[in-house]
Amino acid sequence: MIAFPNAKINIGLNIVRKRSDGYHDLETVFYPVMIKDVLEVVEDRELSFNSSGIAVPGRPEDNICLKAYKLLSHDIKLPPVKIHLHKNIPIGAGLGGGSADASFFIKLMNEKFTLGLSIEKMENYASQLGADCPFFIRNQPVYAIEKGDKFENVRLDLSGYQLVLVMPDIHIPTSAAFRDISPSPSTKSLKDLIKNNISEWKDSISNDFEPGIMKHFPEILSIKESLYDAGAVYASMSGSGSSVYGIFNAPVKLEELEEGNRVFYGV
Numbered sequence: 001m002i003a004f005p006n007a008k009i010n011i012g013l014n015i016v017r018k019r020s021d022g023y024h025d026l027e028t029v030f031y032p033v034m035i036k037d038v039l040e041v042v043e044d045r046e047l048s049f050n051s052s053g054i055a056v057p058g059r060p061e062d063n064i065c066l067k068a069y070k071l072l073s074h075d076i077k078l079p080p081v082k083i084h085l086h087k088n089i090p091i092g093a094g095l096g097g098g099s100a101d102a103s104f105f106i107k108l109m110n111e112k113f114t115l116g117l118s119i120e121k122m123e124n125y126a127s128q129l130g131a132d133c134p135f136f137i138r139n140q141p142v143y144a145i146e147k148g149d150k151f152e153n154v155r156l157d158l159s160g161y162q163l164v165l166v167m168p169d170i171h172i173p174t175s176a177a178f179r180d181i182s183p184s185p186s187t188k189s190l191k192d193l194i195k196n197n198i199s200e201w202k203d204s205i206s207n208d209f210e211p212g213i214m215k216h217f218p219e220i221l222s223i224k225e226s227l228y229d230a231g232a233v234y235a236s237m238s239g240s241g242s243s244v245y246g247i248f249n250a251p252v253k254l255e256e257l258e259e260g261n262r263v264f265y266g267v
C-alpha cells in the first residue's frame, strides 16, 4: 500500500512562552502544500526500512517511520513490514516532512491492517513522535496552539493563488532555531488576523524565527525580498526555516531564484 505524505507551511508563527517540559507554546497556522514524499509498506518476513531520493540524515534504524512502527507495536500486534520511503520534501526546511512521514505511516498501517484506530487515537500516537506530527493526521488548515498540537479549524483556501516555495541549500534543525528565541505573548490573535484579506498579512502576520535565522543566513532574507520584488502578496519563512514561500495572485516563473535554490510552484 502506498501513501503520499505532503509538506506544510506555517502562516504566522508566534513563540509565546517556554514550557516547564522544555518545549515552547506556539501560535501558528499550518497549511498543507503540494510537495510530497512516497511511502510504501508491504508485508515481509522481517521489519526493514530503506529510502531513495533526497538522502535522509541519520541511521535508517532511527528513521521516524520505524519509530512510528515501534510505537504502534507497543500496543498492537503487527506483522513485520518492509517500508520504502522516496524522499522528495526538503529536510531541515520547516516543511514538516519527517513529521508527515510519521503520521502518514500511522494512517497507512491503520488502513492496511484494519487496526480500527480513531482519528484522536492516531493523533495521540503522532504527538509522541514530534510536536507537529498530529497536524498531518487530519491534514487540514488549522490554527495550532500549545506545542503546535492543539487545533482549531480555519477556513483558508489558497487554491486560487500561485504558491512559490524556495529552498536554499541551508539545513536548519528545528532544535537549533529555538536557541535564539526570547518568547513573548502576542498582542493580536493570529486566528483573527488570518481572516483578513491576504494583502493585509504583510503588515500584521510574522514568523518569530525570522529575525534570528535571517541574521545568521542573510540569503534567506534576500529570498524573501526577491519574492516581494517579484510581486508576492505575502512572503514568509516557513516554520524554523530554511524554506521561504511567496503567495502570488497570478502564475510566475522566478528563474533568478532557481539559481542555487530548489524552487517549487503550486499550492
Ligand SMILES: C[C@@](CO)(OP(=O)(O)O)[C@H](O)COP(=O)(O)OP(=O)(O)OC[C@H]1O[C@@H](n2ccc(N)nc2=O)[C@H](O)[C@@H]1O
Pocket: 010, 022, 023, 024, 025, 026, 028, 093, 094, 095, 096, 099, 129, 130, 131, 132, 133, 146, 147, 148, 174, 175, 178, 238, 239, 240, 241
Ligand atoms: C516549531 C515548528 C513550527 O512549525 O518547527 P518546524 O519543524 O516546522 O520548522 C514545529 O512545530 C516543530 O515540530 P517538530 O519538528 O515535530 O518538533 P519536535 O521534533 O517535537 O522538536 C524539535 C525541537 O524543537 C523544540 N520545540 C518544538 C516544538 C515546540 N512547540 N517547542 C519546542 O521547543 C523541541 O525542544 C525540540 O528540541
Ligand SMILES: Nc1ncnc2c1ncn2[C@@H]1O[C@H](COP(=O)(O)OP(=O)(O)O)[C@@H](O)[C@H]1O
Pocket: 056, 057, 058, 062, 063, 064, 065, 085, 090, 091, 092, 093, 094, 095, 096, 097, 098, 099, 101, 172, 173, 174, 175, 239, 240, 241
Ligand atoms: N522520514 C524522515 N524524513 C526527514 N527527516 C527525518 C526522517 N526521519 C528522521 N528524520 C530526521 O529529522 C531531521 C529533520 O527534522 P527537522 O530539522 O525538524 O526538519 P524539518 O524542518 O524539515 O521539520 C533530519 O535531520 C533527520 O535526521
